[in-house]
Amino acid sequence: MHLDGKIPGGPLPQKWERRKLEYALVSPANRRKYRVLVVGTGLAGASAAATLGELGYRVECVFFHDSPRRAHSIAAQGGINAAKNYQNDGDSVQRLFQDTIKGGDYRAREGNVYRLAEVSLRIIDQCVAQGVPFAREYGGKLANRSFGGAQVSRTFYARGQTGQQLLLGAYQALLRQVQAGTVRISPRTEMLDLVVANGKARGIVARDLVTGEIRTFVADAVVLATGGYGNAYFLSTYARNSNATAIWRAHRRGAYFANPCFTQIHPTCIPVSGEHQSKLTLMSESLRNDGRIWVPLRAGDERSPEQIPEDQRDYYLERRYPSYGNLTPRDVASRAAKAVCDEGRGVGKSGLGVYLDFADAIRRLGADVIGERYGNLFAMYAEITGDDPYRTPMRIYPAIHYTMGGLWVDYDLMSTIDGLFVIGEANFSDHGANRLGASALMQGLADGYFIAPLAVGSYLARAKPPAIDDSHPAFEEARKATAARIERLLSVHGKRTAASFHRELGKLLWDQCGMSRSRAGLESALARIPELREKFYREILVPGHGESLNRELETAGRVADYFELAELICRDALRREESCGGHFREEYQTPDGEALRDDEHFAYVAAWEWREGEPPVLHKEPLVFEAAPPMQRSYK
Amino acid sequence: MRIALEVWRQRSPEEPGRFVRYETAEASPDMSLLELLDVVNEDLVRKGEEPIAFDSDCREGICGTCGFMVNGLAHGPLKGAAACQVYLRNFRDGETLFLEPFRAKAFPLIKDLVINRSALDRIIAAGGYVSVNTGNAPEANTSTIPKDFAEEAMDAAACIACGACIAACPNASAALFTGAKITHLGKLPQGQPERGRRALRMVRAAAAEGFGHCTFAGECETACPKSIPLQVITQMNRDYLAARLRGEGRAPTRHIEPGTPKRRR
Ligand SMILES: Cc1cc2nc3c(=O)[nH]c(=O)nc-3n(C[C@H](O)[C@H](O)[C@H](O)COP(=O)(O)OP(=O)(O)OC[C@H]3O[C@@H](n4cnc5c(N)ncnc54)[C@H](O)[C@@H]3O)c2cc1C
Ligand code: SF4
Ligand code: FES
Numbered sequence: 001m002h003l004d005g006k007i008p009g010g011p012l013p014q015k016w017e018r019r020k021l022e023y024a025l026v027s028p029a030n031r032r033k034y035r036v037l038v039v040g041t042g043l044a045g046a047s048a049a050a051t052l053g054e055l056g057y058r059v060e061c062v063f064f065h066d067s068p069r070r071a072h073s074i075a076a077q078g079g080i081n082a083a084k085n086y087q088n089d090g091d092s093v094q095r096l097f098q099d100t101i102k103g104g105d106y107r108a109r110e111g112n113v114y115r116l117a118e119v120s121l122r123i124i125d126q127c128v129a130q131g132v133p134f135a136r137e138y139g140g141k142l143a144n145r146s147f148g149g150a151q152v153s154r155t156f157y158a159r160g161q162t163g164q165q166l167l168l169g170a171y172q173a174l175l176r177q178v179q180a181g182t183v184r185i186s187p188r189t190e191m192l193d194l195v196v197a198n199g200k201a202r203g204i205v206a207r208d209l210v211t212g213e214i215r216t217f218v219a220d221a222v223v224l225a226t227g228g229y230g231n232a233y234f235l236s237t238y239a240r241n242s243n244a245t246a247i248w249r250a251h252r253r254g255a256y257f258a259n260p261c262f263t264q265i266h267p268t269c270i271p272v273s274g275e276h277q278s279k280l281t282l283m284s285e286s287l288r289n290d291g292r293i294w295v296p297l298r299a300g301d302e303r304s305p306e307q308i309p310e311d312q313r314d315y316y317l318e319r320r321y322p323s324y325g326n327l328t329p330r331d332v333a334s335r336a337a338k339a340v341c342d343e344g345r346g347v348g349k350s351g352l353g354v355y356l357d358f359a360d361a362i363r364r365l366g367a368d369v370i371g372e373r374y375g376n377l378f379a380m381y382a383e384i385t386g387d388d389p390y391r392t393p394m395r396i397y398p399a400i401h402y403t404m405g406g407l408w409v410d411y412d413l414m415s416t417i418d419g420l421f422v423i424g425e426a427n428f429s430d431h432g433a434n435r436l437g438a439s440a441l442m443q444g445l446a447d448g449y450f451i452a453p454l455a456v457g458s459y460l461a462r463a464k465p466p467a468i469d470d471s472h473p474a475f476e477e478a479r480k481a482t483a484a485r486i487e488r489l490l491s492v493h494g495k496r497t498a499a500s501f502h503r504e505l506g507k508l509l510w511d512q513c514g515m516s517r518s519r520a521g522l523e524s525a526l527a528r529i530p531e532l533r534e535k536f537y538r539e540i541l542v543p544g545h546g547e548s549l550n551r552e553l554e555t556a557g558r559v560a561d562y563f564e565l566a567e568l569i570c571r572d573a574l575r576r577e578e579s580c581g582g583h584f585r586e587e588y589q590t591p592d593g594e595a596l597r598d599d600e601h602f603a604y605v606a607a608w609e610w611r612e613g614e615p616p617v618l619h620k621e622p623l624v625f626e627a628a629p630p631m632q633r634s635y636k
Numbered sequence: 637m638r639i640a641l642e643v644w645r646q647r648s649p650e651e652p653g654r655f656v657r658y659e660t661a662e663a664s665p666d667m668s669l670l671e672l673l674d675v676v677n678e679d680l681v682r683k684g685e686e687p688i689a690f691d692s693d694c695r696e697g698i699c700g701t702c703g704f705m706v707n708g709l710a711h712g713p714l715k716g717a718a719a720c721q722v723y724l725r726n727f728r729d730g731e732t733l734f735l736e737p738f739r740a741k742a743f744p745l746i747k748d749l750v751i752n753r754s755a756l757d758r759i760i761a762a763g764g765y766v767s768v769n770t771g772n773a774p775e776a777n778t779s780t781i782p783k784d785f786a787e788e789a790m791d792a793a794a795c796i797a798c799g800a801c802i803a804a805c806p807n808a809s810a811a812l813f814t815g816a817k818i819t820h821l822g823k824l825p826q827g828q829p830e831r832g833r834r835a836l837r838m839v840r841a842a843a844a845e846g847f848g849h850c851t852f853a854g855e856c857e858t859a860c861p862k863s864i865p866l867q868v869i870t871q872m873n874r875d876y877l878a879a880r881l882r883g884e885g886r887a888p889t890r891h892i893e894p895g896t897p898k899r900r901r
Contacts, residue, residue, distance in 0.1 A: 051770040066691065067757050069797060070699045086777060122773070129773035131766045131826045133789040140780030158790060164698055165793060172765035179761040187754060210746055239693040273666045278674055279695050380696060383714075383721050386666075449770045497681045499674070544686045548648070549747045551689060552681055 003256075003607055003621040006410040007111035012097075012627050016115040019411065023454050024461035031056035034460045037203060037219035039191050039246055041068035043163070043441055044424025045225030046170035047448030053177030055453060060217055061174070061183055062206055064190040064241065069171040072227050072239040073444065076163020077284035077377070079145060079155035080127075080441040082120035087144055091152040093117045098628050100439060103149040103329055104404070104432020105581035105597060106630040107259070107605075109623065111411060116430050116439075119446040124156055126449055130169040134158050147437035148285055149329035149635075155438045160284055160376045166441055170448070189215065190554065192482045194222065194250045194420065197474035200465060201420035205478045207486075209554065212547040214483055216470040221419045221456050224250060225448065228403035228425040230263060232562045232569065233514070234506020236400035237269055237282040243558040244565050247407050247426050255415040256607040256619060258408035258428035260565070261573035264435055264582045265515050266401030267333035270384055270394075271353040280399040281384055283356070284377055285437040288326045290361035290370065291394070293317050293333075295354050299344035305355055305393050316340055324635040331434045331582045331595075332635060334398035338515045339593065341397075348395045357393035398515060402440060404431045404582065405572075408607040408621075412455040413447060416607075419463065421456055423447035428605070433581025486546050489556045494539035498556040501536050505529070505559070505566055513570050518586040522574040526567065533563040568608060568616060575618065578602045599630050637729040639663045639672060643688050644736035649745050655734065665725035669712065669733075670695060670702065672724060689748040697721040697861060700796030703803075704749040705736045710800035710859040718798060718861040738803035742810070742846040755845040756797050756813060762841035763834040764817040766826050779825050789823035792816045794862040801856035801864075807848030812856040814842050815868030818875055832879030839876050 008015040008022070026034065034057050038049040041063045049061045065071060083096040096117040101108060124142070128134065134156050135143040144153040158165040177183040186206075192214075193205040201222040206215050229244035230236045251257045268283045294315045296308055316336055318325045328336075337354050340346065347353045362370050367390055371378070378389045385395070406428040413421050413429070424444040431439065512525035536559070544550045579588040579595035580602070588596040605621040639660055646653025658676050667675075670692050677687035692702040697718040704719060706712035712722040727733065737745055742755040781789075793816070801812035818835050821827030827834070843849075850869055857866045879885060 047770075054769045065693070066701065066753060067797065069757075070693055070701050072694070072699075074699045075694045075696060084776070122771075125773035125776045126768075126770060128776040128779065129766065129768045129826055131789075131821050131824050133786050133793050133820065133824065136781055136783045136786040138783050140782050141777050158793075161698065161790075161794065164796075165790075168793065172760060173768075173770075175757060175761040176765045176767060185757075239699060240695060241693050274664065276662070276664070276667050276671045276675055278668075278671050281696050379716075380721075383717065383723065386723075386725060453770070493684075495682065497678050499678060541681060541684065543681055543684050549689055549750065552687060 003408070003619050004410065005109060005621055006412060007109065008411065012110060012114040015111050016118060020454060023458035026457050026461045028056055032058060034058065034221070035060060035219045036221050036223065036456060037062065037217050038223045038225060039063070039204065040071065040225035040227060040424070041065070041171070041174065042071035042073035042225060042227055042424055043167055043170055043444035044448040045071070045223070046167065046174045047445050048223055048225060048423060048452045049183055050170060050173035050177050051449050051453040052456065053180070053182035055457065056182065059177070059183040060186070060219065062186045062189045062191060062204070062217060064188060064209060066187050068174055068185060068187070069168060071167060072242045073167045073441070074164050075239060076441055077160045077282065078147065078286040079157035079162045079438040080123070080166060081147065081154050081436070081438040082124045082156060082442065083117050083154060084121060084124060086142060087153045089152045091154050095152065096120060096154065099150050100430065100436060101432070101628045102633055103436040104434055105595070105633055106432065106599065106603065106625060107262070107580055107623065108430055108432030110625060110627055112430050116443055116446050119450045120442050122450060123442060123445045127166060127169050130173060132158065132165045132169045145286055146289055146327060148288065148327045148333065149436040157286070160286070160374065163441060166445065170445070191226070191246045192249065192557070193478045194253045195474050195478045196253050196417055197468060197472050200418045200463070202465070202468055203470070203475065205482045210549050212550065214479055216475050216479060218468060218470050218475070220460055220465040221421065223421045223423060223452060223456065224407070224426050225424045226426045228406070229565060230400045230403050232506070232566050233400040233509050234502050235272065235277060235280050235510070237266060237280050240279060245558050245561045247422070248561040248565055250407060250415070250417070250420060252610050254417045255420055255422070256408040256609050257405070257568060258605050258607045259405035259572065260569045260608065261513065261576060261583050262404035262433050262581060263400060263569070264330060264402035264404060265334040265398045267330055267337055267398050268356060268396045269399035269401070270381065271348055271350060271397040281380065282399070282401065283381060283394060283396055285330070287356060287374060287377060290373065291326065291356040291358050292360060293326055293354055293356055295340045295345040295347060305357070314340070314345070321635045328635045329434060329436060334515055335584060337398055353395040353397045355393035356396045358389060359393070362390065400510070400514070402435055404428065404433060404435055408605070412458070413452055414455065414459065419459060419465065421452055423452050433583055485557070486553065489540060489542050489553060489560065490546060492537065492540045492542070494541045496539045496541060498540060498542070498552060498559045501532065501540070502555070502559045502562065505532060505562060509566055509569065513573050516584045516586050517573050519574065522570050525570045526574070529563060529567045529570070536560065536563065571616065572606055572608065576602055576606065595633070597632070603630070637663045637665060637724065639724060639727060640732040641676065642732060642734045643748070645688070645748055646745060647747060663724050665723065667724050668695070668720060669706070669722045669724065670720050689750045691750050692720050695720040698796060700798040703738055703798045703800055705738065705803065707734050710738065710803045711798070711861050715858070716861060716863045718796070738799050740802050740808040740847070742808065743799060743802065753797070753799050755847070756799065756810070758845060759810060759814055759838055759841045760817060763830065763837035764821070766821060767830060781824060785823050789820050792819035792823070792864060792868050795864055796862055798861060800859045800861060802847065804855040804859035805848070806853050806855065807851060809850045810842045810847035811850035811869045811872065812860060812864055814838050815872035816864045819868040819871045822871060822875060831875055832882060832884040835872060835875035836879045836885040839872065
């Protein structure tokens with residue numbers, strides 16, 4: 001199959017305008033006739049469902065949380081980018097576009113990224129109008145901060161709770177539509193399969209997590225906004241219940257999966273403290289505005305940080321990347337941390353940690369100013385570790401944080417299945433091989449408020465999907481297949497918990513397909529994952545039954561899908577014989593240890609097609625760079 | 637360290653519940669209380685027993701999914717922390733902890749420590765928003781908001797809808813939760829046009845859900861993991877009263893065409 005990104009013609013600044021004119025419209029009176037199913041209520045899903053409801057479509061919104069407001073987006077801390085140039089520091093749509101393309105290491109589509117930068121302006125307007133309490137200057141205007149990978153201040157924030165406040169804005173807009181009767185919500189309902197009838201996405205099969213009932217939802221178009229798949233690695237900064245089942249099931253039904261190996265490792269997380277650990281906590285990137293990162297100059301130096309004099313410290317980011325310093329992008333900062341720890345210079349009990357030190361900033365600005373900027377993050381750190389960051393440097397280490405890869409979509413955010421749209425972190429679109437800080441929130445809201453509602457409308461106007469109900473054989477087949485999968489998990493009666501398998505798989509992925517990857521490591525992982533999966537189906541133990549709230553059953557189903565996904569992640573990483581962004585292959589690096597990209601052979605989107613019982617097939621969508629010609633990505 | 641748990645187990649709303657004791661030897665001070673529950677649960681599963689059902693997601697105090705009573709205190713002994721942020725270093729070695737669900741008429745129990753809090757969504761749906769469709773917004777910096785106002789709005793907007801205030805309240809009142817949203821939007825220029833209507837509708841929705849009246853017992857403020865201050869309740873009462881006095885929310889007077897025959901009173 002030929003992959004057509006459907007990028008509109010013409011110069012970059014005119015593409016989106018042009019596409020909007022090309023879109024077919026549904027008249028207001030006819031919109032009520034169409035049913036749109038939105039799965040997920042994070043920034044992407046809530047904003048899309050609310051906007052589709054406002055337009056007058058009949059929207060059904062399904063999510064596994066107990067309230068739409070609890071989606072994982074709620075946890076985003078640092079901020080959201082927009083090219084407003086309120087700071088008069090030389091920002092513009094063009095510059096945000098260039099930073100994002102370069103930050104993504106030239107593995108994203110120019111057309112999409114340019115549109116993202118353009119739409120960013122309106123997102124801030126919309127959120128302010130909804131009452132999102134962004135930080136303000138004394139004059140009453142909006143405040144900004146800087147994030148990694150940019151030399152301008154374009155990040156808008158609401159203390160360390162930006163995701164929370166943006167999500168509440170979208171959630172409130174969504175509930176306003178629920179009240180108005182345009183949107184119906186189904187909480188505690190988990191999508192377990194996609195239904196494709198006559199070549200078009202027509203609904204889903206889902207399990208009511210309270211009663212265990214297997215339900216079907218019928219629609220004229222389906223929008224997946226189910227978030228990223230980083231929890232395949234077990235330990236990550238994701239919420240515990242974030243999972244890949246929705247996109248994985250859609251993949252198995254025909255949606256191509258793009259760039260699965262592009263996973264992001266965040267440099268500033270609280271290091272692992274023990275075996276029991278259930279998740280890793282992020283310390284926002286914004287801390288790197290004022291904190292300085294260092295390790296002892298000498299390996300094995302076990303003195304406490306206060307006892308190490310200035311000239312025996314290595315501020316390695318400032319040393320290696322003088323122009324960006326502590327604000328180098330995430331992939332670069334994470335690898336640099338790994339490098340110093342590999343040299344034996346890591347700090348803390350495990351030796352897997354580096355210092356993030358605020359002493360200079362506190363001296364310069366005072367503890368009050370620092371407290372105002374980062375107070376809640378400092379408190380969170382103190383609660384978890386028992387250390388006080390006002391007195392002693394934080395200890396941080398990289399952790400899985402975000403997935404740039406996801407279901408393949410064209411410029412209109414439609415997957416390779418007609419009528420299946422994928423938005424937010426669940427798609428692969430705008431971040432290439434590495435996402436810049438504060439750009440996920442921007443993308444989620446751009447997709448949800450401003451792009452998907454128009455694209456979905458145009459699809460409905462053109463495709464005019466015929467009436468269908470859940471007696472169609474495709475629904476029957478999907479329902480049966482789902483019930484059979486559940487039955488299989490319940491009937492093994494083995495001896496191991498789903499969590500124990502998940503932990504084992506996660507460790508394998510982290511070791512072989514984490515911060516650095518090699519042919520040998522990936523090949524060994526590809527040999528071990530199927531063995532582990534077989535063991536899973538022999539030894540899994542799920543107590544209870546399917547007809548009630550059963551957390552073990554939920555987890556087991558998600559872990560089952562991670563096995564297949566993990567294999568695809570490794571396969572993609574093996575196939576991509578270059579280093580770019582978050583994907584670092586040890587075989588491909590410059591003499592000073594920087595990523596060595598290979599534009600001649602790998603300037604493409606890798607889109608994988610599922611084949612039952614045989615290896616997946618790779619399809620390539622070539623990437624063309626006209627406005628931002630690829631350069632070696634240097635932050636020196 | 638050793639921690640014993642007495643956990644409320646109840647398979648369904650129809651069946652009776654009871655406390656069940658679990659002894660744990662694997663506890664360590666760096667472990668969170670929820671991680672201890674994970675450990676207990678893995679043991680139960682390995683024995684083929686049903687694990688303790690409890691809700692959690694972010695495990696960093698922001699999503700509001702977690703929450704139960706620990707020794708009679710909503711979210712446990714720490715001020716300004718949700719249950720997921722409570723680490724075992726805050727307990728004594730050998731201590732026994734009683735865990736039971738948040739109890740309120742408007743929070744029906746689902747299983748063990750899991751409850752249904754969708755009543756809170758319905759209070760927001762009644763009016764906890766600014767009515768602005770996507771695309772309607774003016775350029776963001778055309779409205780200026782004094783920094784203090786923005787900060788106060790943010791203080792109130794920090795609510796995570798966990799329901800602890802309700803569980804802690806002798807009247808099971810949702811005043812702190814409702815007041816927090818009313819205050820958040822009421823502090824901002826964007827929230828002004830609907831301010832009275834919002835207060836009326838949200839307060840009435842809370843009553844209709846079966847939440848009690850506020851008698852200023854003050855338990856909610858102490859239980860709140862986000863330290864939402866009692867002032868939000870004062871603000872709510874003020875907005876509600878002002879709206880009532882202005883006659884907002886009453887049926888609008890009908891316009892009468894000249895010449896229409898007058899009816900008897
Ligand atoms: C700790 C942390 C901090 C971050 N900070 C920032 C930041 O400062 N700036 C920034 O730009 N980005 C940040 N990010 C990234 C950003 O938060 C996410 O990429 C973004 O919020 C994803 O939003 P989403 O709408 O795509 O999905 P999510 O918010 O993950 O929502 C997924 C939704 O899908 C539903 N769902 C999933 N699967 C199913 C299923 N099978 N059935 C039914 N429903 C399902 C869930 O219930 C949920 O409603 C951060 C991420 C983390 C982990
Ligand atoms: S006011 Fe506080 S206690 Fe009540 S729901 Fe909000 S965060 Fe929870
Ligand atoms: S799990 Fe999110 S607040 Fe506790």
